[in-house]
Amino acid sequence: MDKLAEQLRDDAARIDVRVSDEFDRRIAASLEAVSHEVPKSQRIRQRPAAFWWASSLTGVAAALVLISLINTHSQVEDVPLVSPITSPVSVATIPSIDWKAESAMLTQPLKRELEDLQADLKKAEEKVKKEIGL
Amino acid sequence: MTDELHLIDAAKAGSAKAFADLVKSYQVRLLRFLLTRCASHADAEDALQDTFIAAFRYLHSYDPRWRFSTWLYRIAIRNAHKIRQENVVEIGDLSDEEDDPLLHCIAASETENLWVSARRVLNDDVFAATWLRYAEDMSINDISKALDRSDSWTKVNLLRARKALDAEMNRENNGKEAYG
Numbered sequence: 001m002d003k004l005a006e007q008l009r010d011d012a013a014r015i016d017v018r019v020s021d022e023f024d025r026r027i028a029a030s031l032e033a034v035s036h037e038v039p040k041s042q043r044i045r046q047r048p049a050a051f052w053w054a055s056s057l058t059g060v061a062a063a064l065v066l067i068s069l070i071n072t073h074s075q076v077e078d079v080p081l082v083s084p085i086t087s088p089v090s091v092a093t094i095p096s097i098d099w100k101a102e103s104a105m106l107t108q109p110l111k112r113e114l115e116d117l118q119a120d121l122k123k124a125e126e127k128v129k130k131e132i133g134l
Numbered sequence: 135m136t137d138e139l140h141l142i143d144a145a146k147a148g149s150a151k152a153f154a155d156l157v158k159s160y161q162v163r164l165l166r167f168l169l170t171r172c173a174s175h176a177d178a179e180d181a182l183q184d185t186f187i188a189a190f191r192y193l194h195s196y197d198p199r200w201r202f203s204t205w206l207y208r209i210a211i212r213n214a215h216k217i218r219q220e221n222v223v224e225i226g227d228l229s230d231e232e233d234d235p236l237l238h239c240i241a242a243s244e245t246e247n248l249w250v251s252a253r254r255v256l257n258d259d260v261f262a263a264t265w266l267r268y269a270e271d272m273s274i275n276d277i278s279k280a281l282d283r284s285d286s287w288t289k290v291n292l293l294r295a296r297k298a299l300d301a302e303m304n305r306e307n308n309g310k311e312a313y314g
Binding site: 003004005007008009011012013014015016017018019023026027028030031032034035037 | 179186191236265296
């Protein structure tokens with residue numbers, strides 16, 4: 001130990017400090033007063049692990065019950081895909097139109113066209129079959 | 135140290151006697167330290183009492199990785215600071231060199247003391263670091279924890295304190311030789 005350190009240590013030890021009996025009793029009394037409240041605060045911090053497990057499981061169970069309740073009681077309304085047209089005008093007031101329409105008759109050239117298309121389709125199908133080796 | 139750990143364990147388990155033994159083993163050391171931090175002997179005693187009450191109340195949260203003395207000193211430093219703040223706020227700074235409790239204790243021992251010079255040339259935290267290092271033989275790491283400072287702060291300031299105190303010691307020695 002160097003000279004300075006030694007001097008500081010010795011000088012610290014030379015500081016004359018005494019603890020009086022009165023002060024001793026004062027500390028003892030204040031610790032006695034505190035000792036009644038200490039177990040309570042320690043109890044809060046030193047709860048057993050089972051307590052934390054039990055409280056966690058209770059929380060999880062409560063969450064599950066809540067989720068199942070929400071799922072069973074919720075009613076999903078059937079929303080129509082197309083909303084009904086609400087017309088401000090009464091249907092009875094709309095005049096009926098007499099459409100003069102005739103059903104179309106297939107004429108000869110159109111029929112031939114259809115036959116050609118079917119023939120082309122058949123050719124294409126055969127070509128594909130040939131290419132894939134069927 | 136092992137005895138101390140046994141006492142701490144017993145006190146944690148609720149033994150008032152074990153805690154009383156801990157109080158006995160630390161009260162003089164802590165009071166001596168607090169006398170250097172407080173404006174009066176009464177304040178130092180109040181700070182010491184608050185320190186033991188806080189230690190007793192929060193003993194369950196004490197981490198054995200710390201040295202018990204470091205933990206106690208940290209509480210003591212906070213309490214001394216709190217009491218000083220209260221005095222300044224409520225009734226103004228009453229610190230008076232004549233009432234300095236450290237000077238009273240040194241005057242009683244009737245010897246010259248380097249800690250008086252230390253009080254004059256070092257600021258509060260550096261003085262505390264120096265005290266913990268040389269009077270309490272604490273490690274740099276423990277001092278840093280007790281003062282809530284970094285290790286580098288502690289190292290640098292201890293070095294500065296050493297230089298300042300070396301100069302003071304040489305000055306005192308030269309003075310003695312000159313007048314002796």
